[in-house]
Amino acid sequence: xxxxxxxxxxxxxxxxxxxxxxxxxxxxxxxxxxxxxxxxxxxxxxxxxxxxxxxxxxxxxxxxxxxxxxxxxxxxxxxxxxxxxxxxxxxxxxxxxxxxxxxxxxxxxxxxxxxxxxxxxxxxxxxxxxxxxxxxxxxxxxxxxxxxxxxxxxxxxxxxxxxxxxxxxxxxxxxxxxxxxxxxxxxxxxxxxxxxxxxxxxxxxxxxxxxxxxxxxxxxxxxxxxxxxxxxxxxxxxxxxxxxxxxxxxxxxxxxxxxxxxxxxxxxxxxxxxxxxxxxxxxxxxxxxxxxxxxxxxxxxxxxxxxxxxxxxxx
Numbered sequence: 001x002x003x004x005x006x007x008x009x010x011x012x013x014x015x016x017x018x019x020x021x022x023x024x025x026x027x028x029x030x031x032x033x034x035x036x037x038x039x040x041x042x043x044x045x046x047x048x049x050x051x052x053x054x055x056x057x058x059x060x061x062x063x064x065x066x067x068x069x070x071x072x073x074x075x076x077x078x079x080x081x082x083x084x085x086x087x088x089x090x091x092x093x094x095x096x097x098x099x100x101x102x103x104x105x106x107x108x109x110x111x112x113x114x115x116x117x118x119x120x121x122x123x124x125x126x127x128x129x130x131x132x133x134x135x136x137x138x139x140x141x142x143x144x145x146x147x148x149x150x151x152x153x154x155x156x157x158x159x160x161x162x163x164x165x166x167x168x169x170x171x172x173x174x175x176x177x178x179x180x181x182x183x184x185x186x187x188x189x190x191x192x193x194x195x196x197x198x199x200x201x202x203x204x205x206x207x208x209x210x211x212x213x214x215x216x217x218x219x220x221x222x223x224x225x226x227x228x229x230x231x232x233x234x235x236x237x238x239x240x241x242x243x244x245x246x247x248x249x250x251x252x253x254x255x256x257x258x259x260x261x262x263x264x265x266x267x268x269x270x271x272x273x274x275x276x277x278x279x280x281x282x283x284x285x286x287x288x289x290x291x292x293x294x295x296x297x298x299x300x301x302x303x304x305x306x307x308x309x310x311x312x313x314x315x
Contacts, residue, residue, distance in 0.1 A: 055177060099120075121184050182226075247291070264306035
């Protein structure tokens, strides 16, 4: 008796896709970085001719090396676990300390981000950089999306219970400062290449992260801006491409089945689910969220039209 192979071909293709995407991410070893002298950093804020400034005013915040984690410092929670590396620099200051834009740019993200409290990201197209400011206060004033100039106040450091911590597990107030080549939209929302990264398994310098103190102290913008690293499309966008394909396939399947079965309610429910998913993905900064909104609108509109068509009396 011949046994049929019932393993879905679509599932096989998904597995192959994920395997290829995972294999393209090479884990590198991070070098140790010496401390950068920022003894003159307060001058950067006063000189309008310089492109960058340090985002905190107090010189002691960047002079006395009170970091919980320097750029590319290694950490692992268990002895047999792989190392993870810090993609930023941490600077300790009291809650309520003002935080300023490090350069001219456009705030492309301002919102809550899990363990980082309120998060603000500024794109700096003139340098092909984006800067990332984590552990900000959600209860105090903060800037929304829009243009900013170097030295503009953007937010304040958060209290220990709102900056990614909680009343049960408070987090010492500090600024998590990250700088990366490219713009936020050049990177996905998930996986090791994600635009919001604190601790990652890949060496941050290999995927575009730069040492903030070195960039600010250097006060130089390369011709054409900072160059992004060479990127494999699957390693970079594999997760979002996969989710996009799944939702497109689901939307098309819903459309076909609802049309054949004459079930407009399926179109409405499918459109509502895509819309909810789009909102959730948009909150986390996924670039596929506009696709889900479009798919949701098409399903809802067609479903409503079908309902109206059925409700019209036959001539």
